[in-house]
Amino acid sequence: MSVKDHFSGQSAEYQLYRPGYPPELAAFLAATAPGTALALDVATGNGQAALDLARHFDLVLAGDVSWNQLQHRARNERVRYLRHSAEALPVRDEAADLLAVAQAAHWFEFTRFYAEARRVLKHGGVVALWTYSLFRADAAVDAIVDDFYRGPVGSYWPPERRHVDAHYRSLPFPFDELPAPGFELKVDWPLAAVVNYVGTWSAVERYRKALGSDPLPELAAALAPLWPSGGTRKFRFPIHLRIGRV
Numbered sequence: 001m002s003v004k005d006h007f008s009g010q011s012a013e014y015q016l017y018r019p020g021y022p023p024e025l026a027a028f029l030a031a032t033a034p035g036t037a038l039a040l041d042v043a044t045g046n047g048q049a050a051l052d053l054a055r056h057f058d059l060v061l062a063g064d065v066s067w068n069q070l071q072h073r074a075r076n077e078r079v080r081y082l083r084h085s086a087e088a089l090p091v092r093d094e095a096a097d098l099l100a101v102a103q104a105a106h107w108f109e110f111t112r113f114y115a116e117a118r119r120v121l122k123h124g125g126v127v128a129l130w131t132y133s134l135f136r137a138d139a140a141v142d143a144i145v146d147d148f149y150r151g152p153v154g155s156y157w158p159p160e161r162r163h164v165d166a167h168y169r170s171l172p173f174p175f176d177e178l179p180a181p182g183f184e185l186k187v188d189w190p191l192a193a194v195v196n197y198v199g200t201w202s203a204v205e206r207y208r209k210a211l212g213s214d215p216l217p218e219l220a221a222a223l224a225p226l227w228p229s230g231g232t233r234k235f236r237f238p239i240h241l242r243i244g245r246v
Contacts, residue, residue, distance in 0.1 A: 017196040020048050021102065023055070025130070025183050025239065030056035032178065032243065033097040034124040040096050042086045042113075043104035047074040053100060054078040061091065087112035091120040098126045105129040106163035110172050121246045127175050131164050132185055132237040135197075141233070144222045145198075152215045153203040161203075167240035175244030185237035191227045194235070195220045 026049070030036055036057045041050040044062035046069055053060045054076045063082045064070050073081050084090050086101070086108045099117050101108075117127050134149060136142055163170050187193075195216050198204060207215055227233060 017193065017200050018045075018048065019185055019187050019197070019237065021052055021239070022183050022185055023052060025241075026052035026056055028181065028183075029053070029098055029100060029126065029128050029243075032128075033126045034122060035097040038096045039098040039100060040089065040091065040120065041079075042089070042099060042101045043107070044073075044081070045069050045102075045104070046072045047076075047079060047081070049100060049102035050074070050079045050081075051076055053098070057098070061096075063089070087116060089116045089120050093119055094122050094125075096120050096125060097122060098128065100128045101130075103131050105168070105171060106131070106160040114172075114174055118246050123246070125246050126178075126243060127246065128241065128243045129168060129171065129173075130183075130239050130241040131168050132239050133164050133167065135187075135235040135237045137233055137235050140226055141223065144219070144226075148198070148215070148219050148222075152218070153201065153207045156203040156206040156210065158202060158206075168242050169240075171242065173242050173244060175246060177242065177244040180241040180243050183239040183241065185239060187235050187237075188232045189235055190230075190232050191220065191223060194223065194233075 030053070033039070037059065039053045039057040039060045041047070041053060041060055041062040044050050044064045047062050050060045050062035051074050058078065060079045061082060062073070062079050063084045065083065065085045067083060070081050070083060082090055086104075099121055105113075121127070134142075134145060189197075198219060199216055204215060
């Protein structure tokens with residue numbers, strides 16, 4: 001199975017430190033889909049989005065190419081996990097009401113993936129792809145994070161990251177596109193949580209492998225003076241959603 005997998009080596013950290021999605025997002029997707037019998041969560045990772053969808057759909061088939069990610073899956077009686085690539089969905093024709101992809105569509109081979117989406121979705125079924133880019137706090141924190149993103153680890157981002165930076169507007173999207181409301185992911189984090197989250201970035205992992213050192217202590221030292229002692233700071237992640245019907 002020849003696919004891009006940038007996260008198998010960080011599966012446990014991904015489960016612990018990646019934030020969840022706002023519940024309003026899954027509710028909106030369920031209300032937009034033609035039914036709520038079956039949702040597909042493609043490239044599910046550890047199942048964050050699948051759990052949200054399971055509140056609204058009778059069954060969620062959550063698939064990922066990575067065994068390591070699936071071993072750290074979040075369990076739910078309405079979620080069934082399968083190992084497969086995004087370009088080969090183990091689902092019969094016209095079976096699903098919704099096909100969702102959270103923070104992963106930029107890794108796919110688009111022509112094959114979109115053909116599979118058209119095959120497995122019912123008439124009027126919904127394709128929903130979303131991503132979030134850099135988290136925001138205030139001008140001082142944002143400047144340090146932006147410098148780290150573009151500086152020490154900037155050259156270690158895979159080329160597909162450009163789609164995230166473009167808020168998924170650069171993705172081909174061959175469907176009847178629907179207007180998407182704005183959603184935000186909000187967290188209240190101590191400094192350690194911020195550093196641990198940044199440690200799940202694919203560019204950080206590639207930096208470590210290439211140089212044999214960790215860029216995170218320098219980031220933590222730069223951010224520390226901006227934190228209240230033992231306290232937390234509020235962050236928001238704007239979510240960028242492409243949604244359409246087949």
